[in-house]
Amino acid sequence: MTGPAAEAAGPSAPPAPAASSKAGGAEDIAGSHTNSAARAIAIVEFLASRPGQTFTLSDIARRCGLRKSTAYTILGTLHEAGWLTRSPADLRYGLGPTLITIGKMAEEARPEVTLARPVMQALAVELQRECVLSTAMGDEIVVLETTGVTGVRGRARQPGQRVPMVAPFGTVFVAWHDSPGRKEWYRRSALAEPERIQELEHILEATVRRGYVVTIKSDPHDRMNQVMNAVPDEATIQDVRRLLREQLSNLPPVEYLVSDETPEHRYMVETLQAPIFDADHAPRYALTVNDIDRELDRDTVARLGARVRAAADQVTAAISAHARQTWNPDAPR
Secondary structure: OOOOHHHHHOOOOOOOOOOOOOOOOOOOOOOOOOHHHHHHHHHHHHHHOEEEEEHHHHHHHHHHOOOOHHHHHHHHHHHOOEEEEEEOOOOEEEEEEEEHHHHHHHHHHHHHHHHHHHHHHHHHHOOOOOOEEEEEEEEEEEEEEEEEOOOOOOOOOOOOOOOEOOOOHHHHHHOOHHHHHHHHHHHHOOOOOOHHHHHHHHHHHHHHHHEEEEEEEOHHHHHHHHHHHHHOOOOOHHHHHHHHHHOOOOOOOOEEEEOOOOOOOOEEEEEEEEEEEEEOOEEEEEEEEEOEEEEEEEEHHHHHHHHHHHHHHHHHHHHHHHHHHOOOOOOOO
């Protein structure tokens, strides 16, 4: 993945489903979550992050950090339930038809992606760039939907891709958080120096005033891309998560986040991002235009940023309208 778009949309490293953060032996799934449900989720998310691909038992066990005997049992259960398919010719596993029904039901229950999709498609056509819808889930950012074409140096994102929400990733969410929410982000990002925190506070405040996030190409951005691209595709999901967290926390986050004090009148813009608020007015989602990769003046950046924010506001309005239509005053509260 090219550009700090991963801040809201996920990096170009192999998509990492929820898994463990330990480097040790097998079955370190999701830290202390060593039960069968967590292992099954890890397998399904691993396959979902690689649409159209199939894998052998050995592949899945290795990539998910499981013993083959454990993986065999879980894969058998998922196959019987229709969550996975298994080729009788080569015994390779892929996503199964039952997940189609589950996905449709989930989309009906959580219509945000459906509401955002036409807005994203229109914006992608207008700007001729990829648009990504993402959400914050715990300490990670997860891609929900993508549409449009990638830039020259870009790489298409996939729904299900994840990135740790450590600074600068998550600026588009954290800027609208209260002080405790920001402090938790700093803590998770291993930021302790008052000067760096103060710099980020200025950037977050400028982001709120502006209404959108601007990221620019810089040396830290290039180093971040090197981190993303250095993760081998055969790495286990535990390795991916651990490497991203360790490496990204060592990169200075403020050098490619534009603030009101950024001195240049022209800069190489990588992404534009705006928050989408849920029915409770929380910054739950983010709309990102990726791989802009053009040198723009301040007026052009302001015009494009306002356009992205307007699109995000359109989705926010649609979510609020849908919540009002489906609200049942007789339901238990």
